[in-house]
Amino acid sequence: MPGSNHYDTIVVGGGHNGLTCAAYLAKAGKRVVVLERRHVLGGAAVSEEVFPGFTYSVCSYVVSLLRPWIIRDLELARFGLELIPLESSFLPLPDGDSLCRWSDGARTRDEVSRFSPRDAETLAEFSRAMGRIGRFVRPIIDAPAPEPMSLKPADLIGLLRLGRHFQDAPVDEMELRLKLLTMSAVDFLDEWFESDVLKAPMSVSGIIGTFLGVRSPGTAYVLLHHYMGEIDGAFRSWGFSRGGTGGVSNAIAASARHFGAEIRTEAPVQRIALRGGAACGVVLESGEEITAGEVVSGCDPRLTFQRFVGEEHLPDDFVAAIRRYRFRGSSGKVNLALDALPEFACRPGAEHLRGDIAIAPSIDALERAYDEAKYGTFSSRPYINIVLPSLVDPTVAPAGKHVMSCFVQYAPYEITGGAARWPEEREAFGDAVVDTIAEYVPNIRDLILHRQVITPWDLEQEFGLSEGNIFHGELTLDQLAFARPANGWARYRTPIRGLWLAGSGAHPGGGIMGSPGALCAREMLGRRAR
Amino acid sequence: MPRPTPFHPRTRELCTSLSYKEWAGYHAVCRFDVYHDREYYALRNQATVMDATPLYKLDVRGPNALDLVNRVAVRGFDRHAVGRVSYVVWCDDAGKVLDDGTITRLAEDHFRVTSAEPALGWFQRNARGLDVTLRDCTDRIGALALQGPLARDVLHALAGSAFDDLRFFRARTEAIRLGTSSVPLLVTRTGYTGDLGFELWIENEHALALYDALLEAGKPYGLLPMGLDALDVSRVEAGFLLAGVDYTSARHALIERQTSSPFELSFDWMVQLDREPFVGQAALRRELERGVSKRFVGLEVDWNDFEAIYESFRLVPHLETATCRLGVPLYRGGRQIGYATSRTWSPLLKRYLALATVDASCAGLGTELEIEVTCEYERHRARARVTETPFFDPERKKA
Numbered sequence: 001m002p003g004s005n006h007y008d009t010i011v012v013g014g015g016h017n018g019l020t021c022a023a024y025l026a027k028a029g030k031r032v033v034v035l036e037r038r039h040v041l042g043g044a045a046v047s048e049e050v051f052p053g054f055t056y057s058v059c060s061y062v063v064s065l066l067r068p069w070i071i072r073d074l075e076l077a078r079f080g081l082e083l084i085p086l087e088s089s090f091l092p093l094p095d096g097d098s099l100c101r102w103s104d105g106a107r108t109r110d111e112v113s114r115f116s117p118r119d120a121e122t123l124a125e126f127s128r129a130m131g132r133i134g135r136f137v138r139p140i141i142d143a144p145a146p147e148p149m150s151l152k153p154a155d156l157i158g159l160l161r162l163g164r165h166f167q168d169a170p171v172d173e174m175e176l177r178l179k180l181l182t183m184s185a186v187d188f189l190d191e192w193f194e195s196d197v198l199k200a201p202m203s204v205s206g207i208i209g210t211f212l213g214v215r216s217p218g219t220a221y222v223l224l225h226h227y228m229g230e231i232d233g234a235f236r237s238w239g240f241s242r243g244g245t246g247g248v249s250n251a252i253a254a255s256a257r258h259f260g261a262e263i264r265t266e267a268p269v270q271r272i273a274l275r276g277g278a279a280c281g282v283v284l285e286s287g288e289e290i291t292a293g294e295v296v297s298g299c300d301p302r303l304t305f306q307r308f309v310g311e312e313h314l315p316d317d318f319v320a321a322i323r324r325y326r327f328r329g330s331s332g333k334v335n336l337a338l339d340a341l342p343e344f345a346c347r348p349g350a351e352h353l354r355g356d357i358a359i360a361p362s363i364d365a366l367e368r369a370y371d372e373a374k375y376g377t378f379s380s381r382p383y384i385n386i387v388l389p390s391l392v393d394p395t396v397a398p399a400g401k402h403v404m405s406c407f408v409q410y411a412p413y414e415i416t417g418g419a420a421r422w423p424e425e426r427e428a429f430g431d432a433v434v435d436t437i438a439e440y441v442p443n444i445r446d447l448i449l450h451r452q453v454i455t456p457w458d459l460e461q462e463f464g465l466s467e468g469n470i471f472h473g474e475l476t477l478d479q480l481a482f483a484r485p486a487n488g489w490a491r492y493r494t495p496i497r498g499l500w501l502a503g504s505g506a507h508p509g510g511g512i513m514g515s516p517g518a519l520c521a522r523e524m525l526g527r528r529a530r
Numbered sequence: 531m532p533r534p535t536p537f538h539p540r541t542r543e544l545c546t547s548l549s550y551k552e553w554a555g556y557h558a559v560c561r562f563d564v565y566h567d568r569e570y571y572a573l574r575n576q577a578t579v580m581d582a583t584p585l586y587k588l589d590v591r592g593p594n595a596l597d598l599v600n601r602v603a604v605r606g607f608d609r610h611a612v613g614r615v616s617y618v619v620w621c622d623d624a625g626k627v628l629d630d631g632t633i634t635r636l637a638e639d640h641f642r643v644t645s646a647e648p649a650l651g652w653f654q655r656n657a658r659g660l661d662v663t664l665r666d667c668t669d670r671i672g673a674l675a676l677q678g679p680l681a682r683d684v685l686h687a688l689a690g691s692a693f694d695d696l697r698f699f700r701a702r703t704e705a706i707r708l709g710t711s712s713v714p715l716l717v718t719r720t721g722y723t724g725d726l727g728f729e730l731w732i733e734n735e736h737a738l739a740l741y742d743a744l745l746e747a748g749k750p751y752g753l754l755p756m757g758l759d760a761l762d763v764s765r766v767e768a769g770f771l772l773a774g775v776d777y778t779s780a781r782h783a784l785i786e787r788q789t790s791s792p793f794e795l796s797f798d799w800m801v802q803l804d805r806e807p808f809v810g811q812a813a814l815r816r817e818l819e820r821g822v823s824k825r826f827v828g829l830e831v832d833w834n835d836f837e838a839i840y841e842s843f844r845l846v847p848h849l850e851t852a853t854c855r856l857g858v859p860l861y862r863g864g865r866q867i868g869y870a871t872s873r874t875w876s877p878l879l880k881r882y883l884a885l886a887t888v889d890a891s892c893a894g895l896g897t898e899l900e901i902e903v904t905c906e907y908e909r910h911r912a913r914a915r916v917t918e919t920p921f922f923d924p925e926r927k928k929a
């Protein structure tokens with residue numbers, strides 16, 4: 001019976017995608033409830049005051065692909081979203097040299113010229129080429145994936161659209177795109193640049209969140225993501241969210257509430273209830289039952305299908321596909337509260353610290369870090385992406401103090417002896433990260449007031465990210481578009497009637513983007529309307 | 531050639547972009563770096579300090595000081611206690627606006643007028659028969675605008691608790707320590723950014739000491755020097771009009787249609803008609819009887835329309851990050867009904883904003899208009915909607 005415990009839609013998981021989906025549904029007049037397991041909203045886009053006075057972006061730390069149309073539709077600026085652009089990309093080098101790339105093109109050219117005048121000249125050409133391709137790729141992340149298996153007219157039109165974009169491109173650009181799809185990040189960059197100092201920090205965007213090395217084939221195309229980011233309606237790459245990346249989730253939640261959605265925290269879902277093969281509600285771990293016409297999962301495909309639904313309720317080929325779907329988490333995070341601003345020995349001062357800082361001394365060093373991980377240990381000298389958001393956002397640390405966010409790769413989920421050994425290795429992993437940073441910031445240890453170390457195991461146990469994969473499954477080509485999360489099920493629908501997938505395990509994938517959530521809601525509403 | 535302000539020796543060192551323009555006869559920094567983004571974000575998240583010295587400053591003193599400001603300004607000052615600041619415009623006899631600025635009551639018989647243009651002559655002309663002394667102190671007093679959410683913290687770090695409780699649009703003078711000397715500092719809780727903020731007024735000889743002390747005090751708070759470009763974005767977000775851009779002073783207008791009355795600038799709230807005579811009063815009364823013909827409004831440009839125009843050229847929408855002061859026509863029902871004078875993309879609000887003058891019949895909130903958009907040298911139109919100003923109005927501004 002529809003009563004107070006009956007909803008049009010239940011959204012399982014208060015990550016930013018689940019919240020986005022809920023906001024769109026509520027805006028369309030649906031009675032919606034979001035159920036989040038943790039005490040805070042946001043999932044992997046979350047801010048927490050772990051140490052008094054210091055707010056960490058515990059997991060994700062920069063925003064790039066959050067769709068501008070979602071910001072407008074949900075009026076996120078009005079509900080507190082504020083993005084502050086990153087100003088630079090700094091690369092300290094072990095030999096005491098360094099490279100900083102600035103938003104000021106002329107200044108970047110000067111910096112790169114010190115290493116290679118030719119590369120300095122090529123850089124602008126490269127950005128333009130990538131920017132053009134990024135523009136053609138953009139429609140793909142703003143619409144549901146085409147289903148090549150289907151003959152429905154709508155899908156054919158979608159395919160044609162992509163095809164047309166493709167055909168319009170000049171021949172050299174088509175070739176460029178094919179290369180992007182197949183090559184390794186390093187091979188691709190080798191075709192453009194000669195300097196390792198430039199290529200090393202650029203290549204790492206190809207490996208974020210995947211268990212591959214910068215020389216592994218198929219890692220090139222992720223480079224594109226760096227040229228697709230738009231934080232201002234215009235193309236501009238990366239930004240901080242004021243108050244941490246939880247600021248994004250909180251703004252979406254405020255918008256969802258404004259449109260009438262109900263949001264509950266500390267409400268872990270145990271399973272999705274089925275009646276006659278269709279989803280009809282959820283059962284919480286507390287035993288509480290909530291019924292609904294439809295259920296949306298904002299959790300990853302493994303949690304959704306293997307845990308909440310149960311393989312026995314799903315078709316065999318689908319079960320096989322979900323089992324094949326790769327997670328293989330390979331990243332960790334170290335968050336530091338600092339007593340003062342760190343000083344890099346190779347370049348004192350703070351001006352170059354207002355963007356991101358890459359510890360990526362050479363391509364060989366990156367590849368070595370991968371090698372260690374292949375054989376079951378975390379990298380002793382990992383790739384680290386550091387940001388100091390407190391330099392531009394005073395809400396995350398007391399005046400004069402700082403938070404230092406360190407994204408670390410590789411930290412393989414499967415370490416020797418099994419993933420459950422991670423808690424024993426946690427502090428050693430944290431030490432490896434601090435030791436690596438200390439090679440560039442000699443006094444870093446004296447500045448640390450508090451340290452939070454997050455391993456892939458923690459990402460799984462605390463954040464519900466299976467095998468600690470930061471994107472709900474690797475963003476490799478075979479797991480994207482119509483193949484995400486399984487061939488034929490890329491349209492947010494699932495083999496269970498009334499159950500939808502709205503998290504990063506759906507097209508177009510991971511990152512603080514909002515598209516899976518928004519596009520899922522559109523599909524749900526569109527179907528009803530017809 | 532423009533003159534340096536008393537802060538110039540410091541700002542010159544900081545302004546690595548060498549990007550200056552002339553402001554009321556002074557050198558003024560447009561942006562310190564090649565882009566003004568950093569300054570803008572510091573303004574909205576931390577704090578910034580801007581050299582506002584070129585604002586004209588006029589001291590009105592004497593037994594009839596109150597009578598003079600009452601006679602010139604469109605609002606009366608009888609009930610304005612010492613320490614109160616007011617935003618105000620003044621008109622010519624035809625009721626057309628000459629300038630806008632602030633008037634601060636520093637003592638019973640002492641007012642300080644700030645303005646975009648020199649005001650001494652106009653006040654003098656209207657002082658016949660009044661016992662007042664007028665003195666332009668623009669060249670004697672340096673001004674710094676300290677603005678942003680952490681402005682109060684920075685001021686506290688500079689001056690202790692002296693100004694902690696200073697309320698919105700209030701002024702106070704306190705002695706502060708600068709090095710070894712004790713120096714009187716006038717602080718007003720005012721600004722042109724729509725944010726929490728203060729303006730600091732100091733005798734030239736102490737200007738550099740103040741600047742140094744302020745930057746030092748602001749260090750832990752991320753205080754940055756700011757130039758006019760970032761200011762121009764923030765003032766549009768705040769809905770503030772700019773003389774010479776959004777309206778033409780009656781002093782410079784060549785034909786009548788170039789002038790604006792206070793009502794046409796949508797300053798109805800400011801005009802107090804029922805009091806002793808003031809300059810322009812009769813004309814303003816007549817205008818009200820006739821009906822106001824145009825209005826100053828805020829607009830939001832429809833982003834989807836804007837994007838579609840660029841998309842038709844297979845381009846990504848492109849906007850200057852600075853405020854564009856090139857006027858463009860506005861239409862409704864195929865007919866031109868006004869013009870937009872300042873347009874800016876608000877990085878904070880993620881909206882494309884404009885300040886505009888439109889026929890009074892099109893000024894209602896929510897009215898849909900069309901704005902001219904030029905893309906690839908072709909003229910197009912995008913929808914725009916009349917929107918409430920300030921576009922950005924944080925609680926902290928008045929808190």
Ligand SMILES: Cc1cc2nc3c(=O)[nH]c(=O)nc-3n(C[C@H](O)[C@H](O)[C@H](O)COP(=O)(O)OP(=O)(O)OC[C@H]3O[C@@H](n4cnc5c(N)ncnc54)[C@H](O)[C@@H]3O)c2cc1C
Nearest residue numbers: 013015016017037043044060061062269464504510511512
């Ligand atoms: C360490 C790290 C760094 C990253 N860095 C970046 C970055 O800098 N930029 C970027 O764009 N992306 C980054 N990402 C990726 C990005 O954060 C994620 O792709 C995105 O936030 C996922 O959002 P989501 O809503 O799809 O899923 P999630 O955020 O995973 O949301 C799922 C939600 O479901 C909840 N849940 C789990 N189990 C249950 C249950 N039983 N009952 C109820 N609720 C449950 C979880 O608590 C969670 O809140 C990073 C991710 C990680 C982990």
